[in-house]
Amino acid sequence: MVGFVLSPGRGGHLAKRGLSVCASGSGNGVAKVPEPRRAEVHRVTGETEVYVSVNVDGTGVCDSQTGIPFLDHMIHQLSSHGLLDIKIEAKGDYHIDDHHTNEDVGISLGMALAKALGDKRGIRRFGHFAAPLDEALVEIVLDFSGRPYLAYGLNIPTERVGTYDTQLVREFYAAVASNAQMTLHIRQLDGINSHHIIEASFKAFARAMRMALEHDSRRLGTVPSSKGVLTDEQALSAQSVKEA
Numbered sequence: 001m002v003g004f005v006l007s008p009g010r011g012g013h014l015a016k017r018g019l020s021v022c023a024s025g026s027g028n029g030v031a032k033v034p035e036p037r038r039a040e041v042h043r044v045t046g047e048t049e050v051y052v053s054v055n056v057d058g059t060g061v062c063d064s065q066t067g068i069p070f071l072d073h074m075i076h077q078l079s080s081h082g083l084l085d086i087k088i089e090a091k092g093d094y095h096i097d098d099h100h101t102n103e104d105v106g107i108s109l110g111m112a113l114a115k116a117l118g119d120k121r122g123i124r125r126f127g128h129f130a131a132p133l134d135e136a137l138v139e140i141v142l143d144f145s146g147r148p149y150l151a152y153g154l155n156i157p158t159e160r161v162g163t164y165d166t167q168l169v170r171e172f173y174a175a176v177a178s179n180a181q182m183t184l185h186i187r188q189l190d191g192i193n194s195h196h197i198i199e200a201s202f203k204a205f206a207r208a209m210r211m212a213l214e215h216d217s218r219r220l221g222t223v224p225s226s227k228g229v230l231t232d233e234q235a236l237s238a239q240s241v242k243e244a
């Protein structure tokens, strides 16, 4: 397994311009009926244009049109098993390959999650799940710590699933972890079929996120950190400035 530290706001090889972000409903911890945690990101670069909306308190409604069919299939796993409402519209420089669009969808989804969660009051913070898909078994352990880190342990035996380059799985997870400010460990416990291994990882990721992001009533709306802070606001705002 290879671990590496991600710098917040990664994605610097892309020429960024035209970033806009809005968020609502992060809550103040005293509302009787918490507002749904939603955010939108519209991100435009010289290589891609990506729109993402996320409702963390959703019911699993998904409309993903990334132009990359296998990635859409995986986004549907996140939505369905994470009970996240996700809408994605993306277009990019597919004539080169799917790399930029795949990564920028991950960046935008991670940014939308970070914006929707705000200061992360009341969440459980940690999540873990091990999901099987036939012979494949993948475990995800994650922490919405404010500290981007990815330990990626998938060994996918084929270069492609359909038209999807399986190297892009790692790129997608790295982009989400970096921009959602998440510590993310992915362990493959078993598996032979590439489609099964990847899909098991997304199912486990979805359920682990659901565990981490659900409301912890005993938290009483406080930030689940002994330091009192779980969001690197400086990194988030620096990213917005850098990418604007």
Ligand SMILES: [Mn+2]
Binding pocket: 073, 195, 199
């Ligand atoms: Mn499948």
